[in-house]
Amino acid sequence: MPKTAPLQPSSTGGFLHLDSLAGLLREWLPRQRWFAGKDRPVTDLRLLSMTELFPGCLHVLIHAAHAGSHAPHTGVPAPGGTPPAGGDCYQLLLGFQEHLSPRLGRALIGRAESGPMAGLTVYDALQDPRSAHLLLERMRHSGTLGPLLFDSDPTVPIPSGLAPRLLDAEQSNTSLVYGDSFILKVFRRIQPGINPDLEVPVALAQQGCRRVPAPVAWFRTMRPQEATLGVLQPFLPDAADGWTLALQALARGEDFTAEAHALGEATADVHLALAAAFPASGHAENARMADAMTERLDAAAHQVKALRPYVPGLRAAFGALVGCDPGPPAQRIHGDLHLGQVLHAGREWFVIDFEGEPSRPLAERRSTHSPVRDIAGMLRSFDYAARQRRPWRPEWARRCREAYCAGYAGRAGWDPRKKHALLRAYETDRAVYEVLYEARHRPAWLPVPMAAIERLAVRGD
Numbered sequence: 001m002p003k004t005a006p007l008q009p010s011s012t013g014g015f016l017h018l019d020s021l022a023g024l025l026r027e028w029l030p031r032q033r034w035f036a037g038k039d040r041p042v043t044d045l046r047l048l049s050m051t052e053l054f055p056g057c058l059h060v061l062i063h064a065a066h067a068g069s070h071a072p073h074t075g076v077p078a079p080g081g082t083p084p085a086g087g088d089c090y091q092l093l094l095g096f097q098e099h100l101s102p103r104l105g106r107a108l109i110g111r112a113e114s115g116p117m118a119g120l121t122v123y124d125a126l127q128d129p130r131s132a133h134l135l136l137e138r139m140r141h142s143g144t145l146g147p148l149l150f151d152s153d154p155t156v157p158i159p160s161g162l163a164p165r166l167l168d169a170e171q172s173n174t175s176l177v178y179g180d181s182f183i184l185k186v187f188r189r190i191q192p193g194i195n196p197d198l199e200v201p202v203a204l205a206q207q208g209c210r211r212v213p214a215p216v217a218w219f220r221t222m223r224p225q226e227a228t229l230g231v232l233q234p235f236l237p238d239a240a241d242g243w244t245l246a247l248q249a250l251a252r253g254e255d256f257t258a259e260a261h262a263l264g265e266a267t268a269d270v271h272l273a274l275a276a277a278f279p280a281s282g283h284a285e286n287a288r289m290a291d292a293m294t295e296r297l298d299a300a301a302h303q304v305k306a307l308r309p310y311v312p313g314l315r316a317a318f319g320a321l322v323g324c325d326p327g328p329p330a331q332r333i334h335g336d337l338h339l340g341q342v343l344h345a346g347r348e349w350f351v352i353d354f355e356g357e358p359s360r361p362l363a364e365r366r367s368t369h370s371p372v373r374d375i376a377g378m379l380r381s382f383d384y385a386a387r388q389r390r391p392w393r394p395e396w397a398r399r400c401r402e403a404y405c406a407g408y409a410g411r412a413g414w415d416p417r418k419k420h421a422l423l424r425a426y427e428t429d430r431a432v433y434e435v436l437y438e439a440r441h442r443p444a445w446l447p448v449p450m451a452a453i454e455r456l457a458v459r460g461d
Helices: 016-031 102-107 129-139 196-206 242-251 257-277 286-303 305-319 372-386 394-412 420-441 447-459
Strands: 042-054 057-066 088-097 108-111 121-124 143-145 148-152 164-166 174-178 182-186 217-221 227-234 342-345 348-351
Touching (some): 102 108, 242 257, 257 394, 305 420, 372 394, 420 447
Antiparallel strands (some): 088 121, 143 148, 148 217, 182 227
């Protein structure tokens, strides 16, 4: 069995492994899709945990402080120490070879020039089929490895020898598919506590909900604090995500209302199972929610000039929450529901990715919210899809929205369309989030949420 990699203190108070790699990682980390501080240079790296998974591959948890995060330099904490304030913790699997194969060119991090790694090429081991294969082999059996704990569902055998492939999709984590049988999501940005993408599917499986693929194996760390690191679930090889299906329907000029209606039913099924798996009482406090939404609006308007003319109308949408029907009770929800988070396989819709918005604190993502928040996210997604075609077809989105809400109402026993003030407020809050995201990451897409902002602020539809 692999052993924990030795960590020898250096004369500067850091660790020799980190001294060898810090310069390379400072340059490499900000270029990764999953790195949260892209606009801020890495000012400080601190090792939190390092374990040899197998020869030539280290599992690393590292804390990266960014310019503006105000994290004072106090040296590298020993494994088991508390992460410093400010910045983020990231999970890395680092491979080391004398000479890197050309097929791993995209995985290259750099060549270590000093320390015990001097002369070795460092690369992202998750992009290496050999390392990906060995990681699955480690997950096939429950056990511990230093601070790492590996668990699995004993009723679901995981065959050996499944060929891995890296999913080349735009996402905030790294996903590997094994033999079209399983998919492993490796979380990159790590926060203390159980990740909802493990907690929720396990709980829903216990409820008998078949809308969500149940985890078959997972791994976590106990150092420096307990946190979920990765989850293995069944892979649906013949599935297509809702976003792709919607765009295909638009391209062919076809209706999508039947699919939207069935998707509304699936969403309601998941919400009902969530309410049973995580019993909660009481409604969301509308006044407090309106204040939080207004605060997010003001912060976004401060950063995105185009949003400012619509602020009064948007504030009115949030203000209408006060005193209105609170709607259904607060409960655990998906948290980031849209067409890219649902899969259609056979005749059924499946819901995936319960991690929520990775930029939000884990405690918030695990807290209760109105299910209207998920519904609003999906309604906004129909609008996004409709605007991918020219000319824009607003009637296509409108029909999908109506069908989705009708499907939801038929299963849930209450109709989102009859909670007008609540639905408008959550749609507005989602659109404000989209404006800020697009302005930061995809400026060419900014007109999409801005069109919704104009509609919600001016007409209040």
